[in-house]
Amino acid sequence: MFTTEPARLPSRPGGPRREAGDRPPGTAGAAVPAGRTLTDWFRHGLALDGGAEALRVGSTAVDYTRLDAAARALAGTVVAAVPGGRPRRVGLLASRTVTAYAGLLAAQFAGAAVVPLHPGFPADRTARMITAAGLDALIVDERGAAVLPELAGVLDGVPVVGEPGGEPLEQPLPTTPDDIAYILFTSGSTGTPKGVPVLHRNVDAYLRFVHGRYGFHSGDVFSQTFDLTFDLAMFDLFTGWGSGGTVVSVPPTAYASLERFVAEQGITVWFSAPSLVSLLRRRPRGLPAGSMPSLRWSLFCGEPLLAHDAREWGAAAPGSVVENLYGPTELTISCSVHRWDPVTSPSSCVNDVVSIGRLHPGMRALLHEPTEDGDGELCVTGDQMFPGYLDPADDEGRFLEHGGERWYRTGDLVRRLPGDAFAYLGRRDHQVKIHGVRVELAEVEWALRRVEGVKEAVAVAVDGELTAFLLGERRPQAALAEDLAAFLPRALVPRRFVQVEEFPLNANRKIDRKALTARAAAADR
Template sequence: MRVGSERVDYRRLHRLALDLAGTVAAAVPGGRPRRVGLLATRSVRAYAGMLAAGYAGAAVVPLHPEFPADRTAAMIAAARPDAVIVDERGAAVLSSLAGALEGVPVIREAAGPALERPRPAGPDEVAYVLFTSGSTGRPKGVPVPHRNADAYLGFVHDRYGFHTGDVFSQTFDLTFDLSVFDLFTAWGSGGTVVSVPPTAYAALERFVAEHRITVWFSAPSLISQLARRPRGLSPGAFDSLRWSLFCGEPLLAHDAAAWHVAAPRSTVENLYGPTELTISCSVHRWDPERSPGRCVNDIVPIGRLHPGLRYLLHNGELCVTGDQMVSGYLDPVDDTGRFLDHDGTRWYRTGDLVREQPDGELVYLGRRDHQVQVHGVRVEPAEVEWALRRVAGVRDAVAVPAHGELTAFLLGDRRPPGELALELRTMLPRAVVPRRYVYLDAFPLNANRKVDRKELAARAAADG
């Protein structure tokens, strides 16, 4: 792997992980940890720590040093780790978590006898625990067993044919399950994983070329971010790529088309899936001739489910079951309303509204919990955003509810609100046309470079 100026081969990474795993085991009574926290960013220590937890026979629980201390403390209380591995940035925030970590051994560096070899894990043992807020804002722990991860990675390797010559981008923080794809597809194929620092995005073409990255994986927001630069997104800019994968939020058709031109040697795919279904559960391969006509509200289809998974539509909501579904949350109280028992089978309720195409492909319509009622009319913000992007001069748009109305945040050429509203009325019912229009230079992004809708909703509420 490559992290900044550091180059780490498999022998060294394996040794680092064995050293840390031995230290963890020695710090825990009985030498058998069940869960190991990882309070770290994308550093060599963090990646070795991911492996070390598994080597010690434990589940890894990634924690982000830059998350609010109260949120991280709640995750620690829920996961109850037997030990916590920290890197430099993790160590810097330990004082704010002193109460939550009382009595928990903190591993700052390897200081004990190394394990001779990784401890084996059974298929039903937990590989990692990640936290997702959902609509409540309270962290919910998702324990993912080795069986699920094995089923997922088996499908991925079969589909993409990764090999030792592949160089993989690593754009997601370790608290986001898509980072598991980054790391374990690279390591599972004998390839190289390259951590992409925030500073690289200003000249991403140069970074990708210098590292000869062949597999790109990120949130779709990156595409519009690059396109907004003065020099834009030029044809052939990412000539080394052979796979371009996007996940984490809806992929827009015009962004997929722009990336396809910028990475002409690569195959572009839209991946979809919540944490509870293990990283991603469906995929659509972008075809510049066929795909645009299959998009709804300018959103690329989420495609077909992986083998081993089945779905049903419950009042339009996608429900999935199969070998990638977790059995429940860390706290069983959180299971309420998130699982559906139907025909003797347990299904995970994704909260996403979809439509089945005649050939079996699924198209994404929006979030069940994003639907809002404006002047008595129920509306899906994705539909409003589709209309906004068709208005002259608008490059991208996000619509959020505030004070009983919709506020539209826009990127593009500034126009008077009256002109925008007049044009929108040709596409939308008058009742759901946004009443406020706010132009931005760029949308705020969260830690995983996805559009931060919560931040925009907070701005709309504060400005109301």
């Protein structure tokens, strides 16, 4: 679909690159009316400057006009292939290629909800997602096309589009704020994929808040680190495109020399999972102070942000503001935020975990089954809350009816802090009973990080016993257990300590706790 066009750095097509702090009139901070769809957000960036660079993937640079044309061409092919010419749900089986990004927009332009699927996932899992979503069409890139034979049984009658083959749409088909923008799948405790349909009005409420908070503008260059099956990728794309900025796909190979990549690409807005900080720190040269001066915003989400990671990243990107974002997919990307301050923030940390801060405007919280200490399960309602799971049976136990309203139960345990903020304590399913004592795994990990020689730690529970996976200096298990007893009751000291070179990470560079739990269980067999 695209010919390879070397990315022109640091200039951008249509004119010279603006400095990160420069906000030219008409290209930043413009008032955004409520009720926009994802198509509207992209086309706002297109209207600012069609010749500006919308996307970089490797050596390929694509401007807004070309990306819009590619998406309309794919959308036209999808519409022509679907009986009735109006698909409801379009799958996207693709990796982070230019075709994938154009395909995501094409689904929107066709008036459909996009359903991102990962070519690297087990075929059985992907097949279950396709069946649950009820796809009307499927867009694939080269990698997605390669796995189609394994999915033949669930794609009977579903048109598959890899290249444009018909007339492009002159204009995107209309959608409304109450239409579904995307459907993402999460795994429950059983591993069964649960479909999460998110409405355009949910995403619009979110985007209006973050654009207003951060003042994104057309001179900004946004990292894109998350797989498209993860809702945090929607932040990367539609904050970037909604401001007329440039979205840069970050390949896994970039992390070895991330500072050089950030500088060469001129990235100003960084967004990733916090595990990246630990990964960079373990390199021979570590994470040098002042090594990423181009960043003006450094945002983290997807897992707990540790205080020492926030502090170290802030030193490496001294011109940026570090923020901790929190929120499950069901509450649309993120629903609360804390701005890190190296002087005041440590006092609000619990177990070295940075506060998740205050909820966004339009969102409200209550604590379910609070303890005497004021801790409880965080329940949230408001503009960003999704309407319910794709399969209504999955709603059971996930919502709370209170005060005539429906609240989403996040499964996260929190503590109220002054100023309507919250401290994150851990997952309800990470609260385990060991030898009759109930404990948060986050508390065990906090204690492990205080032990001499331990740099990072993850604790998992299998059959009522704890296993600790450690990064750092190799020490005898007896010595580790003895030192840990100074911070934890003896009953909570892990039975086994496993030294590892690195923690397994999933596609979004989050620590893969399921893999570590499986490893601990296998060791007991």
